[in-house]
Amino acid sequence: MTTVGISAARAALASCHDCHLVVRAPAHHVAATCPRCGAAIHGRKPNSLVRTWALLITAIILYVPANLMPIMTVTSLGNTQSDTIISGVIHLLHHGMWPLALLVFFASVVVPMLKLIALVFLLVSVQGRWQWRPVDRTRLYRITELVGRWSMVDIYVVTILVALVKLGELATIEARAGAVFFGAVVVVTIVAAESFDPRLIWDEVGESRE
């Protein structure tokens, strides 16, 4: 089964967020700085849960207009048409480009939603002091963090593909509000994942083994 070593917190040690120097953990509510680089030292990211919840709820709210509002308007030979992410996907399907349609659908609709669900799950599990599968939950966090870096590509993919499909002799393409909301969802979700402290998953587990 899982073997649990002595955590740094148990050994009264903490690592610097910036240069990762291991130092003696400061007492509660005592401001301490890293002797090497001068950054503030915290055993755990301060207010991690509250901050992550706030960012996550913001991202969930932004997710709605990101999917309902048009991300772009294409004017071609006097024809103007606005597309949401979903209608862009449907255009791709109509043109027989179903592998691309699936790619865009998963990258722009499914993956951002799964990321939000994963973070909500991690927050609930830490607040509920679950001891259930800490290794898998840590892995889930790692995947969520990793996927975030690639999310920004989606918006370019959908915009370029839809434009290519529709492009006539003369066409103008304008980004619309939906694209801004979509970008905001991606950025806010990355910051939310960053503000979550995965060591919180292990705090309960460590205590139960003693």
Ligand SMILES: [Zn+2]
């Ligand atoms: Zn440091």
